[in-house]
Amino acid sequence: MHSVFRSAHQCRTRILIGLLMLFGLWPCNANTYALSSVNVPLGHWSYDALDKLRGFGLIQSDIYDTRPYTRLETARLVKSALDQTEGKKLPPLVNHLLDRFKDEFKMELEEVGSGVASKHFLKPLQEAQIQYVYVDGEPRTFTVNSYPKAGFGINATDGTPLLPNNQGITYTEHNNFSLQFASSARAFYILSAWVEPIFIARDNAGNFQSSDYTADIFKAYGKISPWNVELEVGRDSIWIGQGYRGTLLWSNNAAPFDIIKLSNPQPVILPWYFYYLGLVKYTMFFAHLEENRDWPNTMLAGFHVAAKPIPTFEIGLNWTFLFNGDGRPQITPLDVISTFRFGESREKVNELGSIDARLRLPFLNNAELYAEFGGEDSTGPRWYEFLFRDVAYLVGAYFPVICSDGKTDLRIEYANNAFERGPGHEGFWYGHTTYTTGYTYKGRIMGHWMGPDSSDLFIRSTHYFTDRIRVGIDYENVQSGLTLSDEVQQMNSAGGDVTYEFNRWLSLTARYAYGRITNFNFVQGDDRNDHLFMAGMKMNF
Numbered sequence: 001m002h003s004v005f006r007s008a009h010q011c012r013t014r015i016l017i018g019l020l021m022l023f024g025l026w027p028c029n030a031n032t033y034a035l036s037s038v039n040v041p042l043g044h045w046s047y048d049a050l051d052k053l054r055g056f057g058l059i060q061s062d063i064y065d066t067r068p069y070t071r072l073e074t075a076r077l078v079k080s081a082l083d084q085t086e087g088k089k090l091p092p093l094v095n096h097l098l099d100r101f102k103d104e105f106k107m108e109l110e111e112v113g114s115g116v117a118s119k120h121f122l123k124p125l126q127e128a129q130i131q132y133v134y135v136d137g138e139p140r141t142f143t144v145n146s147y148p149k150a151g152f153g154i155n156a157t158d159g160t161p162l163l164p165n166n167q168g169i170t171y172t173e174h175n176n177f178s179l180q181f182a183s184s185a186r187a188f189y190i191l192s193a194w195v196e197p198i199f200i201a202r203d204n205a206g207n208f209q210s211s212d213y214t215a216d217i218f219k220a221y222g223k224i225s226p227w228n229v230e231l232e233v234g235r236d237s238i239w240i241g242q243g244y245r246g247t248l249l250w251s252n253n254a255a256p257f258d259i260i261k262l263s264n265p266q267p268v269i270l271p272w273y274f275y276y277l278g279l280v281k282y283t284m285f286f287a288h289l290e291e292n293r294d295w296p297n298t299m300l301a302g303f304h305v306a307a308k309p310i311p312t313f314e315i316g317l318n319w320t321f322l323f324n325g326d327g328r329p330q331i332t333p334l335d336v337i338s339t340f341r342f343g344e345s346r347e348k349v350n351e352l353g354s355i356d357a358r359l360r361l362p363f364l365n366n367a368e369l370y371a372e373f374g375g376e377d378s379t380g381p382r383w384y385e386f387l388f389r390d391v392a393y394l395v396g397a398y399f400p401v402i403c404s405d406g407k408t409d410l411r412i413e414y415a416n417n418a419f420e421r422g423p424g425h426e427g428f429w430y431g432h433t434t435y436t437t438g439y440t441y442k443g444r445i446m447g448h449w450m451g452p453d454s455s456d457l458f459i460r461s462t463h464y465f466t467d468r469i470r471v472g473i474d475y476e477n478v479q480s481g482l483t484l485s486d487e488v489q490q491m492n493s494a495g496g497d498v499t500y501e502f503n504r505w506l507s508l509t510a511r512y513a514y515g516r517i518t519n520f521n522f523v524q525g526d527d528r529n530d531h532l533f534m535a536g537m538k539m540n541f
Contacts, residue, residue, distance in 0.1 A: 035117050036192035036225035037072035037108065037265070038184045041127075042167070042237050042252045045499075045507065046074055046104075048462075049097045053081045055366045055400025055409070056094055060311035063267050063281040065356050066304065067239040070230075070265045074101075075108035091405045096467035103504040104540050121186050126194075128181035129538045133171045137161035137515070137530030140480070140489070142451045144436070146522050149484040152428040153294070153436025154452060156445050162493055162513040162532040164449035165246065167237050168255025168442055172212075175203035180218060193222045194234075219256050228268060232261040240283065240304045240318060242356045242370035243394050245413050245458040245476075246448035249318050249354055249374065250302065254444035257287040257300070267308065278309035293437040295325025300441075312360040318374070322350035322435050350432045352376055352439065352447070354392075365401040376429050390427030392417030394448070407464040415448055416455040418482035428452055428484065454480040468501040480522075487519045493530070510535040 040046055047067070053059050058081035069077075078101045085098070102109065111117040139158035144150070158164065160171045169178070182196035198218035203211050221234025237256045241247025267279035274280070287300040301323065306316035324330055329348055354374025361367045376390035396413035400406070417429040429452045430439040439446055450456040460474035473496045480489045495513030502508060515530035 034189055034225075034227065035072055035111060036186055036190045036223050036230070037070040038126075038192050038194045038223070039068040039070055039236065040074050041182075041196075041219075042068055042239055046101070049101070050074070050077060051398070052097060052400055052406060052409070053078075053094065054360075056090065056406060057362065057366055058084050058094070061267065061279060061308075063279060063306045063308060063314060063316075064358055065240060065242050065306055065314065065316045066263075066281050066283055068237070071105060071108050072111065073265050075105045075112045076266065078102075078105060079109060079112050091407075093406050093464055093467055100501075100504065117189060118186065119189055123184045123541070125541050126182045126184045127538065127540045129179070129536060131178045131534060131536035133160075133163075133176040133178070133532070133534040135160060135163075135171050135173050135176065135532055137173070137528065137532075138520075140451070140491075140517075141521055142430075142438075142445075142480075144431075147428065147431070147453060147481065147484040148486060150428045150431065150453070152431030152433055152438075152452075154428075154431040154438030154440065155293075155436070155443070156430070156438055156440045156451065157443050158449070159444055160532075161530040162495070162515050163534075165251055165253050167218075167252045168444050169198070169200070171200075172202045172204050177201045182219070190225050191223065192225070193220075194236075195220045221259075225265070228264045228266055230261075230263050230265045232259070232263075235259065236261070238283070238285070240302075240316070241354070241372050241394075242316075242358050242396070243372060243413060243415065243448070244396065244398070244411055244460075245456065246394070246415060246450065247356075248372050248392055248394060248415075248417075249320050249352055249447050250304075251447060251449070253449040254441040254446045257285075257441065259285050259287045261285040267306075276309060277307040279314075280305070280307050282306075287441075289322075290442055293325075293440075295328050295435060295437075298325035298328075298435065298437075299323050300446075312362065313358070315357045316355065318354045318356065320352050322432070322439065323348065325435075328434075350435045350439065365399070367400070368398040369396070370398070371395045376427060390429065391419060392429055408461065410461045411459070413458045414456065415450060417448070417450075418453045418455060418484075420483045450478050451480050453482055453484045454478060455482065470499045472497045472499075485522050487522045487524045489517065489519045489522050491515050491517045495532075505540050507538050507540075508536070509538070 050059060059077050061080055062077050082098060139161055142154050142156040144153050160166060179199045180196060182194060184194050186192045196219040198216055200214045201211050219235050221232050221236045223230055223232045235256045235258050237252040238250050239252055240250040263283040264281055267281040270280055282305040284303045289298045289300055291297060302320040304316060304318045306314055308314040331348060354372050356372040358368055358370040372394040374392050394415040399410045402408040402410060419427060430445050430447060431452055432438060445451060457477045460472060462470055462472040464470050476493045478491045482488060493513055493515035495511060497511035499507060499509045511534050513532045518527045520526040520528045
């Protein structure tokens with residue numbers, strides 16, 4: 001009997017690997033498949049610009065929920081937009097964004113267009129960033145003591161007040177200075193690499209006389225990319241999901257992972273009946289987590305597949321697992337990935353899963369509706385737990401073109417992972433009874449930054465006063481401890497920022513945010529004010 005189960009497991013593993021290879025090898029544009037390309041970092045200006053171009057109906061072959069894109073994939077999307085502009089009268093802002101893409105992605109656009117590529121290159125300075133951050137306030141913390149009704153373990157923090165999704169970078173109170181720069185290279189067409197160190201000076205005392213200096217390799221990875229299969233090994237960030245302010249499973253709220261990632265950088269159309277799935281893209285990764293946690297050297301595995309059957313609709317399936325660790329029962333990553341039996345391995349594995357979808361409405365200036373729906377591996381089925389247990393959801397609407405000139409957009413997003421349950425059936429996102437450090441990496445939640453048992457309402461609008469000057473304003477309400485704490489912690493915050501594109505390679509950004517927190521860290525009557533000011537200069541070469 002044991003041999004039968006083992007054979008079945010091996011069969012499932014072979015099928016899984018075969019499907020992944022099929023996703024990668026099936027041809028779509030062979031001219032660019034044999035090229036390796038580094039990633040466009042999360043937070044890069046190009047992502048918002050692509051959103052704007054999609055709002056004018058110029059981009060239809062993207063898979064939104066899988067980021068970062070490679071530089072070559074970004075160039076492919078831009079080229080498709082350029083091809084659709086012929087004979088059309090477009091607002092000046094669109095032409096400006098396309099011109100900016102032509103400048104920064106000149107080499108990649110030539111490679112996509114002609115199929116003639118550089119076999120080797122080295123860019124000692126791909127980009128650089130200098131930033132000043134002033135902080136007045138303390139970060140929120142999430143511990144088992146914060147949720148006395150839960151009985152689940154977690155140990156996490158905001159890091160920097162009013163600055164989530166900062167890839168694990170922590171700024172302390174008072175003055176902070178940081179410097180980042182990156183280098184990239186390609187060799188033999190199919191090999192590429194990225195190295196990005198970071199230097200931070202923290203003036204903890206606020207008098208410029210007592211400072212703390214740190215230096216680290218922020219990101220560093222290498223890739224091998226034969227055909228349309230990309231194997232990435234090193235340290236990097238990922239963002240998978242439809243959310244803008246956060247996602248349920250994978251965001252850049254935590255530090256970049258030490259990771260092994262297999263993916264197809266460009267979406268493909270599969271043969272046979274799989275053709276009806278439309279464009280398909282997958283990502284599978286394994287990451288090694290830090291030693292300073294309850295079970296040192298815990299492993300993280302994740303799998304994501306997305307399909308776009310029609311140009312206006314995409315859907316994705318996501319799964320992630322915490323497993324192994326020193327002192328825990330040892331299983332292999334393929335044991336985890338090949339089972340997909342959500343909620344049945346709770347003692348060995350901490351599982352989270354979600355589905356996501358995005359719908360574009362061409363009749364409404366290409367407005368977009370998007371959602372994520374997921375679950376943890378807790379007990380207690382309810383009518384709304386038909387697919388997942390301990391459910392959470394995220395919904396949003398994005399209006400990229402408010403007026404015909406496209407200068408103004410609006411985004412509204414709401415997330416909630418707090419649901420009331422009866423005794424013995426408590427749910428608790430990002431916490432666990434065995435992995436008591438929680439779904440965290442280096443003290444940061446790897447999913448949505450709002451934390452467990454919380455809700456988050458986020459509203460943001462941006463406006464281009466000129467093609468080079470963009471202003472944004474936002475409001476956010478976060479409530480934590482809604483069902484499992486003695487007190488509800490609430491934060492209301494508002495912020496504004498301005499970005500000035502000085503020239504094609506230099507941009508300047510400044511932001512101020514204010515937050516009012518009641519019952520700070522779930523202590524009744526402890527109300528506080530937070531302030532954040534940041535100014536930065538970014539150079540792209």
